[in-house]
Amino acid sequence: MASIDSQQFKKLIREHCSTQEQFCEKFGTNRATVRRWMVDGRLPDNKLEELANFFSVMRSDLQTPGPVDSKLQAEIGKEVEQVIKESGEDLSYSDYLFWVNFIYQRYSQLGMDLEALKVNLKKTR
Numbered sequence: 001m002a003s004i005d006s007q008q009f010k011k012l013i014r015e016h017c018s019t020q021e022q023f024c025e026k027f028g029t030n031r032a033t034v035r036r037w038m039v040d041g042r043l044p045d046n047k048l049e050e051l052a053n054f055f056s057v058m059r060s061d062l063q064t065p066g067p068v069d070s071k072l073q074a075e076i077g078k079e080v081e082q083v084i085k086e087s088g089e090d091l092s093y094s095d096y097l098f099w100v101n102f103i104y105q106r107y108s109q110l111g112m113d114l115e116a117l118k119v120n121l122k123k124t125r
Helices: 006-016 020-027 031-040 045-055 070-087 093-110 114-123
Strands: none
Touching: 006 020, 006 031, 006 045, 020 031, 020 045, 070 093, 070 114, 093 114
């Protein structure tokens, strides 16, 4: 079972469909099931993937965020700074934050630890 951010789920339904009924019809489910997902905050893993595809978002955009590992995030920031320095490119602060958060979310979602992250970031250089 996967967790789902009910508020984000509701927002995506409003953005992509006129009503919850229309969403149910397009997605191939019923209102009781959608209501259960919203109230319980959980749904089958395969449905989370289907929802992400339906809304054209990443799975993590639908999931309830977990606690932030500030040590891991800081280490990612250092690695991103190193890649920027080695490339000789300029990167705005907002782009820097985007990449730090993107990498953090991806590796957190995959359950990688700090050492595995460093190995994978070094491979990309």
